[in-house]
Amino acid sequence: MSEEETNTNPSMNPSTATVPPELPPKHAKESIHIGLDSINIKSILDYLLVIISMVLSVVLIFVVAVPQFKKVSEIRKESAAVQIKLETAKVRQSYLESLSALKDQLDKNILVSRQAVPVESDVPYFLNQLVQMARDSSLHINAQTFTGVSAVAATKVVGAPVPDNKAADLVIGDPDAILGTDGIPQAPPVKASELVVNMEVVGRYEDLIKFSALVEDTRRIVRTKTVEITLLEKDASTATSEEEDPLVTEFGSDAILYTAKYTFAGYFLSEIDTSTLGIDTLVNKTNLEGVVARLEKLKYYEPEIFNVEIGKFNPFVNEDAGISTTSEPTTLTVPVEPATPIEPQL
Amino acid sequence: MAKIDPGVNFIPDEVVKNRKREYRKKSGNKGALGLLVLVGIISGGIFGYNFYINQQIQKANNEISQHEASISALKDFAEKGYKVGVRLTETKSVLDSRLYFSKLAAELSKRVPSSVTITDVVMNETGTITIKGMANPNYTPVADFKDALLADSTEKGAIFKDVQIKSAGILEDGTGIEFSMDVVINFASLTDPVAN
Numbered sequence: 001m002s003e004e005e006t007n008t009n010p011s012m013n014p015s016t017a018t019v020p021p022e023l024p025p026k027h028a029k030e031s032i033h034i035g036l037d038s039i040n041i042k043s044i045l046d047y048l049l050v051i052i053s054m055v056l057s058v059v060l061i062f063v064v065a066v067p068q069f070k071k072v073s074e075i076r077k078e079s080a081a082v083q084i085k086l087e088t089a090k091v092r093q094s095y096l097e098s099l100s101a102l103k104d105q106l107d108k109n110i111l112v113s114r115q116a117v118p119v120e121s122d123v124p125y126f127l128n129q130l131v132q133m134a135r136d137s138s139l140h141i142n143a144q145t146f147t148g149v150s151a152v153a154a155t156k157v158v159g160a161p162v163p164d165n166k167a168a169d170l171v172i173g174d175p176d177a178i179l180g181t182d183g184i185p186q187a188p189p190v191k192a193s194e195l196v197v198n199m200e201v202v203g204r205y206e207d208l209i210k211f212s213a214l215v216e217d218t219r220r221i222v223r224t225k226t227v228e229i230t231l232l233e234k235d236a237s238t239a240t241s242e243e244e245d246p247l248v249t250e251f252g253s254d255a256i257l258y259t260a261k262y263t264f265a266g267y268f269l270s271e272i273d274t275s276t277l278g279i280d281t282l283v284n285k286t287n288l289e290g291v292v293a294r295l296e297k298l299k300y301y302e303p304e305i306f307n308v309e310i311g312k313f314n315p316f317v318n319e320d321a322g323i324s325t326t327s328e329p330t331t332l333t334v335p336v337e338p339a340t341p342i343e344p345q346l
Numbered sequence: 347m348a349k350i351d352p353g354v355n356f357i358p359d360e361v362v363k364n365r366k367r368e369y370r371k372k373s374g375n376k377g378a379l380g381l382l383v384l385v386g387i388i389s390g391g392i393f394g395y396n397f398y399i400n401q402q403i404q405k406a407n408n409e410i411s412q413h414e415a416s417i418s419a420l421k422d423f424a425e426k427g428y429k430v431g432v433r434l435t436e437t438k439s440v441l442d443s444r445l446y447f448s449k450l451a452a453e454l455s456k457r458v459p460s461s462v463t464i465t466d467v468v469m470n471e472t473g474t475i476t477i478k479g480m481a482n483p484n485y486t487p488v489a490d491f492k493d494a495l496l497a498d499s500t501e502k503g504a505i506f507k508d509v510q511i512k513s514a515g516i517l518e519d520g521t522g523i524e525f526s527m528d529v530v531i532n533f534a535s536l537t538d539p540v541a542n
Contacts, residue, residue: 046371053378057385064389068396075399082406089413096420099427106426113433192436205455212448216539221437223444226470267440272432274425279417282424291434
């Protein structure tokens with residue numbers, strides 16, 4: 001076939017071919033519509049996996065990833081806080097177990113601390129202790145006056161952040177602990193009270209020094225507030241003989257004597273109410289290592305025991321009041337019988 | 347002579363389009379699946395991490411509960427320890443702040459010249475002691491006394507820091523002189539227990 005023939009063949013050249021007009025078939029419009037729908041569905045189906053994946057990705061991001069990511073820092077903080085709390089609890093438990101294991105030592109420390117600063121004022125014992133020390137120092141006591149109780153400055157007890165886990169330290173509660181620990185309740189201020197006693201003694205200078213040293217070395221803590229030492233001048237008109245002057249009898253006529261006026265302060269601290277304190281406060285402690293050992297080296301004066309008979313017919317008459325000293329502890333006795341009639345003397 | 351047109355593509359356009367479409371579709375699917383997997387891994391990782399941390403927190407809380415139960419059982423000891431601690435703290439504050447007058451009196455007696463007689467000494471917690479006395483035959487022993495008190499005043503731990511003569515005069519009977527002086531003491535050196 002030649003090129004011309006080829007070109008003139010209407011069937012081979014659509015542009016030139018005469019296409020008889022064809023009427024649209026019946027329901028043609030409908031057929032076209034169905035075809036378009038088929039194409040859309042197909043296209044959608046082709047990209048369905050992509051669409052589902054994208055949707056799922058978006059859902060995962062917004063439902064899981066973002067909220068969980070926001071929680072991460074929060075949870076890490078919580079975790080850190082819980083770990084600290086756990087460590088604190090472990091240390092506290094360990095500390096308390098060490099306390100319970102050393103129960104006897106704790107009881108001993110309680111005893112020693114109460115001997116230093118008693119729970120009760122124990123004024124008679126305090127006065128008697130000073131008298132005992134003056135006697136031990138060969139001093140003559142001119143006067144002793146208890147002037148009263150006064151409160152000393154309140155000491156604030158606060159918690160320290162981390163308790164020290166040393167079994168030897170059996171003390172807690174630190175007034176000087178560093179402030180600023182969040183969440184640890186503060187204990188109420190603790191007040192010790194002061195017992196003020198004035199005392200006038202006479203003796204040699206070296207005996208006065210000895211007396212001061214004994215006062216400083218006693219386990220019941222005493223603070224010497226003032227001392228006034230004055231040379232005792234002998235008055236020839238009054239000191240006539242040994243029989244009349246007890247100081248001459250006691251120290252001899254040649255002794256150089258001094259009068260010393262002391263003001264002493266003893267202390268007592270009422271039992272602390274711990275019922276309102278939380279465990280955080282209770283287990284916070286300071287290192288008071290050495291205080292107990294220091295106190296144990298100080299001399300403890302046992303209270304002198306007196307045999308006292310209770311009851312007398314006339315309380316205004318000193319009829320040999322039935323008081324006698326004894327070296328052995330005895331119990332109080334009540335000799336007055338309830339049925340004994342009390343008749344006033346006419 | 348017949349020529350072949352190089353621009354003529356004998357592969358039907360539809361086939362080419364289909365291939366391209368298939369390629370895009372596969373690439374899209376791969377990419378979307380990859381993204382989904384990546385997002386899933388990240389989300390799962392974060393979720394798993396949080397879950398793990400939560401488990402740790404729960405475990406720690408359980409341990410804390412156990413410890414707190416033990417602590418409550420031992421609370422009596424805590425109270426005892428607290429009380430003794432407060433009492434010892436009070437004791438320590440007194441022990442560390444009080445003056446040891448025996449040490450002061452002993453030091454004073456070591457520095458008094460033989461020709462000086464102390465007649466009156468007032469010691470208190472103000473940091474100054476007042477001394478009155480007599481000396482003979484003249485003022486020289488008083489000066490010696492002052493020098494003796496201040497002999498080691500520049501040394502660390504010295505007890506006497508300064509001496510001020512307040513008054514001095516001849517006794518009425520002419521046997522000597524009487525004097526009074528204020529002695530400033532080093533407070534810190536007297537808060538240690540005396541070494542007897």
